[in-house]
Amino acid sequence: MAVLNIRVEDRIRDQLKAQADAEGVTVSEYVRDLVMEAIVPIYEPEVDHGDEEPAPETMRIADRQVLSLLHRILARVLPEDANDVDGDAEYQLTRAEVIESGFTGEYWREVAGFRTELSKRDCDRVLDILDMFRVITYSIKRLKEQGATIDDDVAYELEFQGFDYRDGLEGHMASYVKFLMSDGRWAELKPQLERHDNGNSHHEVLDGYLRMLAEHRRIKDSRGRGFRRDDYFLSMDELEQIATARTHPSNRG
Structure with missing residues (x-):
C-alpha cells in the first residue's frame, strides 16, 4: 500500500x-x-421506473415547516376511528415529530409509496399511442362495414396489446394507461387489452409502437389538413403499412 x-x-x-x-x-x-x-x-443504485423514490437525506427548513403543519392539521381533522391510508391522529403527530426533530433516518416515511416520475415526454407518447390505436380500431371497423376482409396477421399486429409489465418503463406506462382508462376514455381499446392478459404484453412492445406511430404520422402528414371525420380514417393499404412498421426492419421478410 x-x-x-x-x-x-x-x-x-x-x-x-x-x-x-x-x-x-x-x-x-x-x-x-x-x-x-x-x-x-x-x-447509488439506479432508480428504475415504478420503483419507490429514495428517501431524502435532508430537507429545507421551509419544506419541513409545511410538512409538519400538514401532519398536525390532519391529526386534528381525522375521525377518532380513522384507520385508512392516513392513519390516525397519533400516526400523523408522530410524523410531525420526525420532521420537526430532523430525524433524517426517518424521512423515508414522507415518500413511502411515491414512485419515480413518468416524464412528460413518455406520458405524451402513451397518449399518442392510444390515439393511434383508436384511429386504427375505427378504421378497421369502417372497412369491415364496407365489406372488406382484414387478414388475421395484419389485424393482430394492429391490436393494442398494452405494455410489458416486466420492463420498468413499459410497466409504468401500463399503469398510466389503466389510470387514463379509469374514467371511460379509450373504451374501444379495452376489449383488445382483455385479449392480451388485461394489458400485459409479456414482451417489450414500445419500440414497435413507436415505429408504427412514426408511420402513422407520415401518413397523416402526406394528407391535406382536413377536419371531416373521414379525414382520420385509414385505408387498407395504410393499415398494412402501419402493421409492417411494427416489425423491426431487420426481421421483415
Missing part, C-alpha cells in the same frame, strides 16, 4: 485530531476515509 505524506498547519492537524477522536479512529484512518470519499464515488 502506498504512503502519502502531506504537510498542514498545526491548527488543521489539531482539528483533524479532534474529529478523529470523536469518530474513535486514528488521524491516519480519518484522513484516508476523507480521501476515499473524495475520489471513489459512493455507489
Whole structure:
C-alpha cells in the first residue's frame, strides 16, 4: 500500500485530531476515509421506473415547516376511528415529530409509496399511442362495414396489446394507461387489452409502437389538413403499412 505524506498547519492537524477522536479512529484512518470519499464515488443504485423514490437525506427548513403543519392539521381533522391510508391522529403527530426533530433516518416515511416520475415526454407518447390505436380500431371497423376482409396477421399486429409489465418503463406506462382508462376514455381499446392478459404484453412492445406511430404520422402528414371525420380514417393499404412498421426492419421478410 502506498504512503502519502502531506504537510498542514498545526491548527488543521489539531482539528483533524479532534474529529478523529470523536469518530474513535486514528488521524491516519480519518484522513484516508476523507480521501476515499473524495475520489471513489459512493455507489447509488439506479432508480428504475415504478420503483419507490429514495428517501431524502435532508430537507429545507421551509419544506419541513409545511410538512409538519400538514401532519398536525390532519391529526386534528381525522375521525377518532380513522384507520385508512392516513392513519390516525397519533400516526400523523408522530410524523410531525420526525420532521420537526430532523430525524433524517426517518424521512423515508414522507415518500413511502411515491414512485419515480413518468416524464412528460413518455406520458405524451402513451397518449399518442392510444390515439393511434383508436384511429386504427375505427378504421378497421369502417372497412369491415364496407365489406372488406382484414387478414388475421395484419389485424393482430394492429391490436393494442398494452405494455410489458416486466420492463420498468413499459410497466409504468401500463399503469398510466389503466389510470387514463379509469374514467371511460379509450373504451374501444379495452376489449383488445382483455385479449392480451388485461394489458400485459409479456414482451417489450414500445419500440414497435413507436415505429408504427412514426408511420402513422407520415401518413397523416402526406394528407391535406382536413377536419371531416373521414379525414382520420385509414385505408387498407395504410393499415398494412402501419402493421409492417411494427416489425423491426431487420426481421421483415
